[in-house]
Amino acid sequence: MLSQPTATTGRPTIVSKQNSVAFSRESKTAGGVTHTIYHAAGEKPNLEKYPINVDPKILVPHPATKHYWRYAIQYALWNMSHILCFYAMYKSPRIWTPLAIIAHVGITFFYDQLNFALGHLLLHASFATRFGTYIKRPEQFNYLVYVAWKHHYVDVQALGEYWLQYRVSYIDVCIWHPHSVLKVPVHQYLLPFTYFWLAFDLWTQGEATSPLQVDYLLIYMWRHFQAMTHEYYHVPSSRQSTYFCFKPFYWVFSLFEVVGVTDRALHKEHHADDRNALTMVDHFFDMWVPKWVDELFTVYWRSRVAAFQLKELVGSPDLMKDDGSTRNEHIFFLTISKEAGLGLAFLLPFTLFICYLMHGMMAIAEV
Numbered sequence: 001m002l003s004q005p006t007a008t009t010g011r012p013t014i015v016s017k018q019n020s021v022a023f024s025r026e027s028k029t030a031g032g033v034t035h036t037i038y039h040a041a042g043e044k045p046n047l048e049k050y051p052i053n054v055d056p057k058i059l060v061p062h063p064a065t066k067h068y069w070r071y072a073i074q075y076a077l078w079n080m081s082h083i084l085c086f087y088a089m090y091k092s093p094r095i096w097t098p099l100a101i102i103a104h105v106g107i108t109f110f111y112d113q114l115n116f117a118l119g120h121l122l123l124h125a126s127f128a129t130r131f132g133t134y135i136k137r138p139e140q141f142n143y144l145v146y147v148a149w150k151h152h153y154v155d156v157q158a159l160g161e162y163w164l165q166y167r168v169s170y171i172d173v174c175i176w177h178p179h180s181v182l183k184v185p186v187h188q189y190l191l192p193f194t195y196f197w198l199a200f201d202l203w204t205q206g207e208a209t210s211p212l213q214v215d216y217l218l219i220y221m222w223r224h225f226q227a228m229t230h231e232y233y234h235v236p237s238s239r240q241s242t243y244f245c246f247k248p249f250y251w252v253f254s255l256f257e258v259v260g261v262t263d264r265a266l267h268k269e270h271h272a273d274d275r276n277a278l279t280m281v282d283h284f285f286d287m288w289v290p291k292w293v294d295e296l297f298t299v300y301w302r303s304r305v306a307a308f309q310l311k312e313l314v315g316s317p318d319l320m321k322d323d324g325s326t327r328n329e330h331i332f333f334l335t336i337s338k339e340a341g342l343g344l345a346f347l348l349p350f351t352l353f354i355c356y357l358m359h360g361m362m363a364i365a366e367v
C-alpha cells in the first residue's frame, strides 16, 4: 500500500493496489544505523556503482551573482544592527542587567538553532525531490537553498564562491517555503524596520522603548554566526585565520570549537552520505543542541521518508530530470514544507513571547 493524494484535498490517503506504484527496498548501514531506501521497481540502483557525480560545467548559473550592491547594503545594515543592539543594552542598564543579557542571549541562541534545523529539513526535502531542477533552473530557488544543494552534491567549497550573497541569503529566505502560503521574505523587511525603529528611539528617548527591539536584533546576531559557522566548518584549518580577516570573528569561532558550541567532526557526519543517496541525511543542526533534540529531527526525517516510501533518485534516470518528481514525491515535499513551515511561522512569535515574559518577570522581581 502506498500513501497517495486525492485530487480534491491534496492530502495523502490510501489507494487501492492497482493504482499504487510498486517499490523495492534496499537497506544500507551508515554510522551504525540502518536506513531503508525506496526505489521504483525495475530501477534498483547499485549505490556503490552510481555515486552522485555532477559535472559543474553543466550547471546553469544562479542569477544571485548579480545585484552585488543590494547584498552589500543589506549586509552593512545587518552588521550595524549588532552594534546598535549592544549599544541599546548599554544605554538601558536598568532593563539589561548582566543576568538579563545572559538569559536573552541564551534564549535567542536556541531559537536560532531550531529555526535553522527546521529550514534545513525543508532544504533536504527539496534536494531529495527536485535534483534535476537545481541543475537546469536554479533561479527557482533562493540563493542559500541553491548553494546549499551545490555544496552538498557538486562542490563542497561552493559556499565561498559568492560569500556575500551566501550570507545575506540567510535573511532573504521566506519563513514559509515559496510553494506554501506566505511568500514574503519577512525578515528582509523586519530587520531594517526594527533597526530604524530602535535607532529612532535611542535618538529621541535615549533608550530602547521596547526590550523586544533588542531581542529581535539578538536573533539576527545569532543568525549571522549561524551563516559563518557553516563557512568555518569548510574552510581548511590552515586558511581560517586569513579567511576571517576580521580577527574577532576568528577568535570567537576558535572559542566556540573549544567549548563545544561548534563541532566540525559532527558536521562531517552530516555530509557522510552526500555521494550515495539523497534520502540518507542526519544531524540537521550546525551548532550545539542537546543530543536528543538532534535525534528528534533525524527521527522525524526518517519517519517521513518511510511514510511516503520516498524513491531514492540516486542511481535512477530521474535524477537529472527537470522537475521529474512524481505526485508522491511532490506530496512528500509539501508535507515537510507545511510541517516545518508551521514550526518556523510559530517559532518567532513564540520566542518573542517568551522574551516578553522574561522581561516581565525580571521587572516584578525588581519591585
Ligand SMILES: [Zn+2]
Residues within 6 Å of the ligand: 120, 124, 152, 270
Ligand atoms: Zn544539509
Ligand SMILES: [Zn+2]
Residues within 6 Å of the ligand: 151, 230, 233, 234, 267, 271
Ligand atoms: Zn557543510
